[in-house]
Amino acid sequence: MTAVSASVRPGRLKEFWRYFSENHGAVAGLVLFVALVIVAIAAPLFAPFNPDQQFRDVLLMPPLTRGSEGIFLLGTDALGRDILSRLIFGARFSLFIGVVVVSVSLIGGVIIGMFAGFFRGWVDTTIMRVMDVILAFPSLLLALTLVAILGPGLTNAMIAIAIVAQPHYVRLTRAAVLTERNRDYVTAARVSGAGPLWLMFVTILPNCMAPLIVQAALSFSGAILDAAALGFLGMGAQPPTPEWGTMLAEAREFITRAWWVVTFPGLAILITVLAINLMGDGLRDALDPKLKRS
Amino acid sequence: MFGFILRRLSLLIPTFIGVSLVAFFFIRALPGDPVLLLAGERGISPERYAELMHRYGFDLPLWQQFIVYFTDLLHGDFGTSISTKKPIFTEFFTLFPATLELSFCAVIFAVVLGVPAGVIAAVKRNSWFDHTAMATALVGYSMPIFWWALLLIIVFSGMLGWTPVSGRISLMFFFPKVTGFMLIDSLLSGKAGAFQSAMSHLILPTIVLGTIPLAVIARQTRSAMLEVLGEDYIRTAKAKGLSPFRVVAVHALRNALIPVITTIGLQIGVLMAGAILTETIFSWPGVGKWMVDSIFRRDYPAVQGGLVLIALIVMGVNLIVDMLYGLVNPKIRHQR
Numbered sequence: 001m002t003a004v005s006a007s008v009r010p011g012r013l014k015e016f017w018r019y020f021s022e023n024h025g026a027v028a029g030l031v032l033f034v035a036l037v038i039v040a041i042a043a044p045l046f047a048p049f050n051p052d053q054q055f056r057d058v059l060l061m062p063p064l065t066r067g068s069e070g071i072f073l074l075g076t077d078a079l080g081r082d083i084l085s086r087l088i089f090g091a092r093f094s095l096f097i098g099v100v101v102v103s104v105s106l107i108g109g110v111i112i113g114m115f116a117g118f119f120r121g122w123v124d125t126t127i128m129r130v131m132d133v134i135l136a137f138p139s140l141l142l143a144l145t146l147v148a149i150l151g152p153g154l155t156n157a158m159i160a161i162a163i164v165a166q167p168h169y170v171r172l173t174r175a176a177v178l179t180e181r182n183r184d185y186v187t188a189a190r191v192s193g194a195g196p197l198w199l200m201f202v203t204i205l206p207n208c209m210a211p212l213i214v215q216a217a218l219s220f221s222g223a224i225l226d227a228a229a230l231g232f233l234g235m236g237a238q239p240p241t242p243e244w245g246t247m248l249a250e251a252r253e254f255i256t257r258a259w260w261v262v263t264f265p266g267l268a269i270l271i272t273v274l275a276i277n278l279m280g281d282g283l284r285d286a287l288d289p290k291l292k293r294s
Numbered sequence: 295m296f297g298f299i300l301r302r303l304s305l306l307i308p309t310f311i312g313v314s315l316v317a318f319f320f321i322r323a324l325p326g327d328p329v330l331l332l333a334g335e336r337g338i339s340p341e342r343y344a345e346l347m348h349r350y351g352f353d354l355p356l357w358q359q360f361i362v363y364f365t366d367l368l369h370g371d372f373g374t375s376i377s378t379k380k381p382i383f384t385e386f387f388t389l390f391p392a393t394l395e396l397s398f399c400a401v402i403f404a405v406v407l408g409v410p411a412g413v414i415a416a417v418k419r420n421s422w423f424d425h426t427a428m429a430t431a432l433v434g435y436s437m438p439i440f441w442w443a444l445l446l447i448i449v450f451s452g453m454l455g456w457t458p459v460s461g462r463i464s465l466m467f468f469f470p471k472v473t474g475f476m477l478i479d480s481l482l483s484g485k486a487g488a489f490q491s492a493m494s495h496l497i498l499p500t501i502v503l504g505t506i507p508l509a510v511i512a513r514q515t516r517s518a519m520l521e522v523l524g525e526d527y528i529r530t531a532k533a534k535g536l537s538p539f540r541v542v543a544v545h546a547l548r549n550a551l552i553p554v555i556t557t558i559g560l561q562i563g564v565l566m567a568g569a570i571l572t573e574t575i576f577s578w579p580g581v582g583k584w585m586v587d588s589i590f591r592r593d594y595p596a597v598q599g600g601l602v603l604i605a606l607i608v609m610g611v612n613l614i615v616d617m618l619y620g621l622v623n624p625k626i627r628h629q630r
Contacts, residue, residue, distance in 0.1 A: 025432075132305070133312030136605040140567035141585060145597060148589045149323055225438055229571055232440045233586065248441060255444055256452050266441025273436040281432070 019286035026282020032275035040091035047085035048073070051242045055080040060258050075260040077251065083260065086242035087268050093243040094224045094272055097158055101223035102216050104162040109169020110212065114200045116170065117177030128174070131167040139164040140229060147235045154237040157230045164226070165219045172215055176208035210287040217280030221273040228269050244269050298620050306609055313605040314367055317598045318360050372599035377591050382599035386581060391474025392462060393573070393580030397565045399496060400504035401558065408508045409554065412515025416523060417542055427512060434509030439568055443502040443575045450498060457494050460577035464491040503572045507561045514557045518550035525549075552622055559615030563608055 020026055039046050048070060049055075055076065058067040063075040074083040116127040134142070139161075146160035147153075180186060181204065189203045230236035231245025239250055244265045251261035329346045330338065338346070347353045351362050366373070372382040411431075415424040451459045458464070462476045469483035477496065480488035522528065523546055531545045532538075569582035577583070581600065588596035 025429075129305075129308045129312060132309045133316060135563075136309055136313050136609050137316075137601065138563045138566035138570070138604065138608065140570055141601070141604060144570070144586070144589060145320060145601060148597070149320055221436065225436075228438055229440060232571070233574065234590075245438075245440075248444070252444065255448060259448055262441070262444050262448065266438055266444070269438045269441065270433070270436060273438070274433060277432060277436045 016286050020282050023282040023285055025278045026285075029275045029278025029280075029282065032271070033279060036091055036272060036275065037095060039088055040095050043089050043092055047082075047088040049082040049085040051081065051086045051089040052240055053081065055082070060254065060261070062258070063260055074264050075258070077247075077261050078254060078258075083264055086247060087244070087264060090242040090244045090247065090265070090268065091272070093154070093237060093241065094227070094269070097154070097161075097227040098220040098223050098276075100158050101162045101165060101227075102220050104158075105165040105219065106169055106212065106216055108162070109166045110173050110205070112166070113170040113173025114177060114205065117174040118181060118196065118200050118204075124174070127170065131170050134164065134167045140226060143226060143230060144233065144235055147230060152235045152238060154227075154241070154243070157227055157236040158223075161223050161226045161230075165223065168215055168219065169212065172211050173208060176211060177204055180204050180207055213287060214280060214284045217276060217283050221276040221280070224269065224273055224276070295620065299617060302613055302616055302620075306613065309609060310606070311364070313609075314364055314602055315360065317601045317605075318363050320601070321594045321598045322356070367602065372602065373595040375588075375596045376593045377588075377596070382596055383603075385584070385596070386600060386603050388474075389579060389581050389584050392476070392578060393569050393582060395475045395477065396496070396499055396503060396572070396578060396580060397562075397569060399500040400565065400568075401507060401561070403500050403504035404507035404511050404561075405558065408511030409515050409551075412512045412554075413519055413542065413547060413550075415512070415516045416519030419520065424516075428516065431509040431512045434505045435513070437505055437509075439502050439505060440571045440575060442505060443498070443572060446498050446502065447575075457498050462492065462495050462579060463488065464495075467491060499572050499576045499578055502575075503565065503568045506564060506568065507558070510557060510561065510564075511554060515550065515554050518553045519546060522546045522550045552619070556615060556619055559611060559618070562611045566604060566608065 055067055055069060055072075057080070058065055058072060058076045059080045060078050061067070061072060061076045061080075063073060065072045065075060067076075072082050072084070074087070077083055077086070112127055116124040143157070143160040143164050146163065147156050150156035150159065177200075186199060186203055189199055194203060227236055228243070228245030228248070231243045232249045234249055237243035237246045239246055247265040248262065251258075251265065254261050329343060329350065329352060351359055354362070370383060372386070374380065375382055375385055378385060411427050415427045418424055447459055450457045463480065467480065467483070467485055467488045469479060469485060469488070472479050472482055476492040477489065480492040523542075528541060528546055531541045536545075566582070569580060570586055571582075572578065573580045573583035574586050581604065585597065585600045585604070587593075588600060
């Protein structure tokens with residue numbers, strides 16, 4: 001990909017869409033994802049009940065239970081809260097976590113990786129060794145320890161996951177910059193007087209976007225999984241937040257008595273992550289010319 | 295090759311220093327006084343406080359404290375656990391065989407199912423098997439494994455009653471630890487039913503921990519096979535009149551396995567992260583559960599030592615994978 005970014009040339013976008021739409025799984029993932037985003041944004045419209053309201057007459061009731069207030073489609077939890085409503089509001093948290101983690105780690109990673117690849121020398125060596133250190137720890141363990149230090153909670157969990165996700169962007173950006181920096185168009189821009197910042201972020205960056213976009217999709221789903229895992233271990237969002245991982249943690253003790261409190265939150269995580277991964281696969285096939293049509 | 299190994303080893307030194315720096319400052323960044331933490335709730339006299347501050351070296355400047363800590367690490371002293379008062383190194387390696395056994399079984403599970411599935415999917419490309427296998431792999435790859443574990447427990451332990459819910463072996467069996475690997479020790483004990491008990495405890499955690507590696511390996515094998523199957527030497531092998539099985543199993547698979555082996559090696563970090571969740575859910579007495587427990591017990595020396603030891607293991611495995619890769623691929627070896 002030696003052309004400039006997709007937004008400048010509509011032909012590129014069209015070509016991208018043609019490849020993307022050939023992949024039925026990817027389109028299905030996209031539709032599902034858009035639906036999730038709509039549900040999350042308009043959660044109060046979709047949710048039949050208030051996610052925190054406790055109906056004391058219907059504690060731990062199976063799906064399709066009819067209470068005095070209406071039907072509980074997916075049943076109720078141990079405090080008599082409607083599971084469907086909690087899941088709908090929980091979508092907000094998962095998507096929010098994904099967006100924040102990907103934005104923070106993408107922006108940070110691109111800037112750091114750009115400096116490493118562009119300046120080389122000791123800047124590069126230092127940055128890459130620091131990234132090696134982060135990568136030497138299993139991501140969940142590092143995130144878990146970071147959260148233990150910063151204190152349990154959603155914000156700290158997001159910070160920890162973003163730090164752990166960062167090195168992948170740094171490596172990808174650096175590798176892309178290394179192949180691009182000696183191309184003719186970069187030299188041309190340099191001799192016509194472009195400064196290093198212009199060269200880095202205006203000339204080179206748009207041509208490194210393809211692998212970064214694919215990685216963004218991958219780490220979006222990874223962030224949702226990690227945040228749910230932290231919530232499950234009691235180190236993420238804290239009860240009564242209807243975050244899906246936290247809901248699972250609360251449901252654990254009812255595992256033998258009430259399958260629905262365990263099944264649905266996990267299913268919500270799985271479907272969301274699956275939709276994003278399907279999209280990610282489609283993005284990779286459409287953006288990466290090497291893998292195209294293989 | 296020797297130069298390649300040296301180069302890789304020299305990269306590990308700054309990483310190791312970095313890892314110990316991170317572990318050191320993580321713990322120092324914690325709110326609270328380390329000596330008061332050691333003293334517990336009973337409190338401590340000012341003289342005793344000063345003495346302990348001096349004994350643990352907390353009165354030294356921070357950089358000197360780090361040097362003391364780092365020198366200790368080099369001598370194999372990873373500190374002492376607050377809750378058990380045992381050296382962390384001993385504690386870690388008493389539990390490590392459990393994690394190793396589980397991870398090893400998970401990798402075997404993933405390879406035994408994943409490689410053939412990937413090969414068949416590639417050979418029968420676009421068949422129903424290919425589509426089903428790849429769809430399943432994508433689901434497996436997207437699986438929140440802590441939920442997967444709970445589902446399996448509901449079905450196989452709860453409804454069917456086939457497998458136990460937690461631990462490594464039934465409490466009925468007691469025999470001395472020889473290797474630390476329950477499957478081997480239970481066989482060595484010669485007690486009837488011990489091996490079966492160990493197996494039934496191992497099976498669900500193995501499936502849970504092996505699911506994501508299985509999905510990754512199946513996908514990776516398929517795409518590596520597809521690439522190799524298009525090569526000239528495969529056409530040559532076919533043209534020579536070799537049986538299709540021989541072409542696939544010998545000529546193609548051998549070359550496709552190189553990227554697959556790398557993938558397996560790179561799964562070690564994923565496995566360690568997965569072990570944390572799997573061991574916690576199944577009460578599997580390995581290092582993953584121990585780390586989580588230490589974090590919750592606020593046993594900071596244990597967390598610190600555990601972080602360094604786990605990072606060392608990950609670095610070691612990555613080095614071995616790199617060396618194997620360099621061994622089979624000269625291009626990598628000569629890269630700078």
